[in-house]
Structure formats: C-alpha cells, structure tokens
Amino acid sequence: MPYRPRLSNAQCAPTFTVEARDEHGVAVPTSIATERPLTIYVDKREIVTLMTLGAAPEALAIGYLRNQRLVDNIEEIVAVQVDWEVGAVAVTTRNGLADLDGRMQKRTVTTGCGQGTVFGALMDDIENIHLRDDVRLSEATYYQLIDNVRRYDTIYKAAGAVHGCALAHGSEILMFVEDVGRHNAVDAIAGRMWLDAIDGSDKVFYTTGRLTSEMVIKCAQMQIPILVSRSGLTQMGYDIATKTGITMIGRATGKHYLLFTGAHRFVK
C-alpha cells in the first residue's frame, strides 16, 4: 500500500437545480455546477482560496501544493481535513514547509489572472524537464481513449460550466476529475497521482480545457509525455510543448485532431 496521509472524505454534490425561463417562456429546471470557496491552510497558515466544485477537495489541496511545488513529497503530508462549514482544508505537514515566506512572496507577484496561480520559479525549470521518449500512443488507442472520455463527462453534460481532466494509460482512464476551474481539475489529478503512487512518465493526460502555458508546464512537471485537449492552444503553450518535447494533440473532437508537437510518440 502506498503511504497515505489521514484524509477526510468531504466530496460534495456537484450540481444544484434552479429554475430558469427559456425562449418560449417555459420554466426549465436547470442543473448548475456547484462553486464553493476552499481556503487551504498548511500548519494553520493560510495559503490560498480556491473556488471549486468540491468533487475531490482533499486531492485538490494536495495537488495544488504539489503543482505549486510547496510540498516535494506526499510523505511530508500527515493529514488533510476538509471542513465545508467554514470552507477550509487543514493540511498538516510532518516538518513544516521550508522557506514558505520566500515562496509565498514569489507567488504574490506572479499570479496569473485567469490562468490559475503560477510561481515564478515554475517557468525557470522547464530546461531541466526530460520526458520519456520511448512511450508510444497509436492512433487506434487514441481514438479509443477519446471514446472512453466522452462517456465520463457527466457533470459537464448535466450542468456545463466545468472542465474535465483525465489521466489515462493507453486508452484506459485511471482517473477523471471535473471542476469549475481547469487548473483545479489538473491539480486534483496531481493529488490523486500522489495518493495512489502513480508514475506519470508513461501516461496520457486529457483535458477539455485550453492548452495554455501553465497547463503544459503542469503536465511536464508531472512527467506526463502525452497531452490531449478537446480545445485549442496558445502560443506559450505551444512554445513550452516544443521546449519540453511533450506530445501535444489539440482540437480532439470525434474523428478530428491536430498533432502539434512531439510527433515521434504518436503512431498512425
């Protein structure tokens, strides 16, 4: 069994029904996605407030700390306790976080609006990332994965307004998380990968969201060599994919896709 911190199990109902009126004047009960503030405290120190669907709050908190590189190893975390009454998650570490003031200072000045939160140091380390080059994804497996993903997308189908992320091994979906923020979904995947001791180096990451700089960086940091998105990409996402050599497929809908970078891992 991999090491696990003590965890609460505080996932909450992802949708909520309100009444709307449509263009015919008819009252339509409409599912909308939950959105709750969740403030992360590490050893009683307030770190950040995330707006989340609340489907995987413990994994989200762990993955946030992982992806922001505030915690280097799951074993540093002793407990993760979510309390929705106060909208807080208390993370207890074994030995405290080293140089938290310095890292928080860095964050203050480099927060990316609408792009989630980026620490300045995150970009500096792209040069040091080396992804596995012997991993392959065949087109047939890719199409099977897209078909498998389509069936998982349940909150989106019911309520819209969420993004989904999946971690897959070939076409097999190992985990699937949806959230109101696309960065929360990728962070929750990162958290679950640590909790389940899953190595990213031979996996495929799928997201419904756009491939912006931070999304590509986070996948590369998790050592995942293949990244697939239903949406488009930005120039910085493309530049970082080129630098890291990640295999990036965009506009993945039905039978269509565009292969942008890292073509050596994709087998037609």
Added chain:
Amino acid sequence: MPYRPRLSNAQCAPTFTVEARDEHGVAVPTSIATERPLTIYVDKREIVTLMTLGAAPEALAIGYLRNQRLVDNIEEIVAVQVDWEVGAVAVTTRNGLADLDGRMQKRTVTTGCGQGTVFGALMDDIENIHLRDDVRLSEATYYQLIDNVRRYDTIYKAAGAVHGCALAHGSEILMFVEDVGRHNAVDAIAGRMWLDAIDGSDKVFYTTGRLTSEMVIKCAQMQIPILVSRSGLTQMGYDIATKTGITMIGRATGKHYLLFTGAHRFVK
C-alpha cells in the same frame, strides 16, 4: 473629452501560425492565439503578472487595477506605458496608492485559482451594490445583440482558445475585447469604460465565458444591470446574481437562451 492618462499603444498581433498534422496526416497551417506575460508595475512596485493575448494591454492594466479596486478613479492614473521587450506595463499614479501593502496582503491569501484574482474585500461589498431597476432589454433587441456579437468574434474564429467580452447599449456593441483569460477580457472592458468615460448603469455585458462568482461580481461592481453569456453558470454566480438582482441570461446560442435572474428587466 474625458480625462485620459498618457498611454502607449502597444497592442500586438493576436495570432501566430504553426504547422500541425491532422488525422489524415496532412500538414495544416494553424492559427494559435498569442499568450504573453505582462507584469503590472504601479509606481515601480510589482503588482501581478497577467498572461494575456496583448490585444488591449493598456486598458487591461487599468481595468485590472479598477476591478481589484486598487485605483478608485481614472484621474488617479497619470500614465500607462507598455514595453513588450520586457513584458511590463508601468503605471504611474498621481499620489501613489493608499494602503497598498494592506491590500496586497489581502490578495496574497485569497487568490482564486483558475478564477482570476479576487480580493477578499470584493465579496464583502455585494450588499452595497444597487443596480438600476428601470433598464429594459427586449427579446428582439437581445436577439439582435447576439447576432451582432457573432460577427465580432474574429480571433476565436481564427484561433480558438480565447474568450470574448462585449459591452453593449441595447443591441449596439460599444466595445469588444478578446483575451486568453476570460478575466482579462472583462478587465480590459472595465479599463476602456474608464478611458472613454462610459457609465455602465444602462448597459448590457456579454461574455463567451462561464458565469462564475467573480464574473458576476465584476459586472455588478461596474453597475451593469444585464449580463449575458454563451456558456453556463455556477452556483455562486447564481447566488451573487440573485443577491445583486442582476439580470442574468445564460446558454445564449442562436435562438436559445435561459433567463436565470432579474426577469423584470427582460421584456418578451
């Protein structure tokens, strides 16, 4: 003429072409949206780094400071100078910003990941927002607006991966901004409204993005009573719309829409 700070005019090319391979193995030149870091300095103090398309950087910087309530009035701003060589915008104020340390401290702990940046105080003031109740939008005007918006959406059509926002008077679009972050687009609209001395109290705000808490708060803060989105909404977006009495229309596509709140301003 309304007061204007000294402004650079540093908008940059919004798209960039790369070559991708499609499912037929054919090389497809593909437009992708630009994404650049832009660090805002106020009186030489670093405030935040935004990842932006760069279509309206001066308005974005001003609108960011407005929507985060770091600046109360356009006349406090003397100059806004963008320099893409260093990815920075220098904002010079007349008298400095009052209590910047206190406000920055607040921001550090309440940054909403994937939701842009929220200051803690922003939510506290919802109770004090009163939107005009005598503004009306007829269904015919609404449909005309949707048709007008459709024709503006050019970067999205070319490259995807961007969100668009429009400020309209009835069906007439007064301004339209696209950006890689939906919060950047709304902030740039806020900046242009200040620059052009446009009052929001009888206007309609349109966004392609989802109606999350922060999006609704920003519109309400700008005194805009009617909010229309192509996308869905979240529970907190709905709750804030209910509290402020804003007229909120979601899933606005073609002939379909859902009217969620503030029905008194919408005339069928």
